[in-house]
Amino acid sequence: MNFVMQLYQEDFEKFYFPPGKNIFQVFRCPNIDCLNNFNESYDLLTEAYYHHVSRVTNKPLEKPVIQKSDLEKEVPDCFFKPQETKDYPNYQEIPGYDEFDRKHGNTDTDNLFWAEFQPRTGTKVYGYPSWSQDPDVPRCSCGNEKDFIFQLSSEDLEDGQEWPPPSGEWSPHGIMIGDVGSLFFFVCKSCGEKTLETKWDCG
Numbered sequence: 250m251n252f253v254m255q256l257y258q259e260d261f262e263k264f265y266f267p268p269g270k271n272i273f274q275v276f277r278c279p280n281i282d283c284l285n286n287f288n289e290s291y292d293l294l295t296e297a298y299y300h301h302v303s304r305v306t307n308k309p310l311e312k313p314v315i316q317k318s319d320l321e322k323e324v325p326d327c328f329f330k331p332q333e334t335k336d337y338p339n340y341q342e343i344p345g346y347d348e349f350d351r352k353h354g355n356t357d358t359d360n361l362f363w364a365e366f367q368p369r370t371g372t373k374v375y376g377y378p379s380w381s382q383d384p385d386v387p388r389c390s391c392g393n394e395k396d397f398i399f400q401l402s403s404e405d406l407e408d409g410q411e412w413p414p415p416s417g418e419w420s421p422h423g424i425m426i427g428d429v430g431s432l433f434f435f436v437c438k439s440c441g442e443k444t445l446e447t448k449w450d451c452g
Contacts, residue, residue, distance in 0.1 A: 250276040250277060250278050251276060251278075251279045251321065251323050251324060252274070252276055252323075252324065253274075253275040253276060253324050253422070253424070254275050254324070254329075254401070255275070256272070256273045256329075256374070257271060257272055258271040259271070261374060263374075263375065264374050264375075264398065264399075265436060265438055267299055267441050267442040270299040270301050270442070271302065272299070272302050273297065273299055274300065275297045275401065276295070276296050276297075277294065277295045277296075277321065278294035278295075279293070279315075279320040279321040279323070280317065280320060281293070281320065289385075289448065290448060291432060291447050291449050292427045292430070292432075292449055292451075293321060295401075295432060295447055297434060297445055299442045299445075321424070322423055324423065324424065325422070325423065327421050329372075331374070334369060336368055336369050336373075336375070336377055337366045337367060337368060337377065338377040339377060339378070339379070340363050340366070341380075341383065341384055342377075342384050367379070368380070370404045370431070371400075371402045371404055371405045372400060372401050372402045372405050372422075373399075373400050374399050374400075375398075376397075376400075377397060378400055378433040379400065379431060380450060381430060381431070381450045381451055382450040385448050385450070386435065386448075387435050387446055387448060389440055390444075391439060391440055393437055393439060393440075395435035395436055395437045395444065395446070396435060396436055396437065396438050397433060397434070398435065399433075399434040400431050400432070400433050400434070401424065401426070401431065401432040401434075402420070402426070402430075402431040403419050403420060403424060403425050403426045403427075403429045403451075404429055404431075405419070405420035405422065406420075407421070426449060427449065427450070428452055429451060429452055430449055430450055430451025430452065431449065431451075432447055432448075432449045433447060433449065434446075434447050435447070435448065
C-alpha cells in the first residue's frame with residue numbers, strides 16, 4: 250500500500266489520539282483493479298492506523314518493485330502547513346434546516362447564505378466534512394454518532410491558485426478521490442480506535 254500521510258500527537262495536540270498512541274497514519278492500495286475498491290467507505294482501499302513510535306530514528310524500508318503499470322502514484326515528499334480558519338457544518342446538518350428551507354429555499358439570499366457558510370474543502374483536521382452529496386455520518390454500535398476527525402481531499406489548491414486548476418494540479422499530494430472527491434475519517438471517541446472508519450463522496 251502507498252503511504253499517504255501521518256500526524257504526530259505533539260504537532261496536533263487537539264487531534265484525537267487513543268491512550269498510549271502518538272501517531273496517526275493513512276495508507277492506500279495503489280491497484281486500480283483491486284477487488285476491495287469502490288464501496289461506501291472509500292474509492293481505493295484506504296486504511297488508517299494509530300501507533301506508538303519513537304521519533305529518534307526511522308527504520309529503512311525498501312518497497313518491492315511492482316510490474317503493474319496502472320497504479321495510483323506514490324505521494325511525493327511533502328508536509329502539512331496548517332492554517333487556522335473558521336469552518337461551518339453542512340447546512341443539511343444544522344438543526345431546523347428543513348423548516349428554514351421550506352420557508353426560504355431557492356431564493357437568491359438563501360443561495361448566497363449557503364455558499365458563504367459551508368464546510369471548507371481541502372485536506373483538514375477538525376471542523377466539518379465538506380460533503381458533495383447528502384451527509385452520511387456513521388453511527389457507532391453504542392448508538393452515538395461518530396466524531397469527524399480528518400478529511401483527505403482531492404482539492405487542495407495552493408495559495409492564490411485559481412479554480413479550476415490545470416489538469417493534474419489539484420493538490421500537492423496528487424491523490425484524486427473519485428471525481429474530485431474527499432475521504433472522511435470518523436471515530437467514536439467513547440469506544441476508541443477500533444471504531445475508526447471512513448466514508449467518501451465526490452461531485
